[in-house]
Amino acid sequence: MSVSETIKTNLSYGKEIVESGIEGAAEARKTALESAENADMVTAAAQESWQAAALGAMVGAILGVVADDRKPVRGVIAGGLLGLAAGFAGSFAWKTRPLTGAMAREAGRRIGAVRDEHWLAENPVNYG
Numbered sequence: 001m002s003v004s005e006t007i008k009t010n011l012s013y014g015k016e017i018v019e020s021g022i023e024g025a026a027e028a029r030k031t032a033l034e035s036a037e038n039a040d041m042v043t044a045a046a047q048e049s050w051q052a053a054a055l056g057a058m059v060g061a062i063l064g065v066v067a068d069d070r071k072p073v074r075g076v077i078a079g080g081l082l083g084l085a086a087g088f089a090g091s092f093a094w095k096t097r098p099l100t101g102a103m104a105r106e107a108g109r110r111i112g113a114v115r116d117e118h119w120l121a122e123n124p125v126n127y128g
Contacts, residue, residue, distance in 0.1 A: 017114050024110035025103040032102045045095035049088050056087020
């Protein structure tokens with residue numbers, strides 16, 4: 001097999017793995033969000049994450065003042081924005097972990113199936 005054929009085969013296999021993972025995550029997201037208990041999870045998580053974002057902005061602003069001696073205003077702004085983003089993202093990720101966990105499990109399951117199929121195609125089992 002030539003180098004170009006090997007590259008094409010590996011790219012095709014990689015594309016198949018990525019597509020199966022995306023399909024699995026999308027299917028799990030759809031299933032999880034259609035359930036009654038998780039229907040408003042994302043909206044509620046976004047609304048409830050602003051408290052953590054405000055706390056993160058305050059902590060980031062304080063640390064920005066301490067870290068930037070020459071231009072404390074720049075440190076306050078940069079630290080506040082970074083703290084805001086980190087606080088919101090962390091809180092949102094924590095509150096939506098049932099959804100993201102289900103998406104990761106289904107994506108992993110589908111990727112494993114594609115990998116198993118590829119391995120069996122490369123290493124046929126002969127029971128004879």
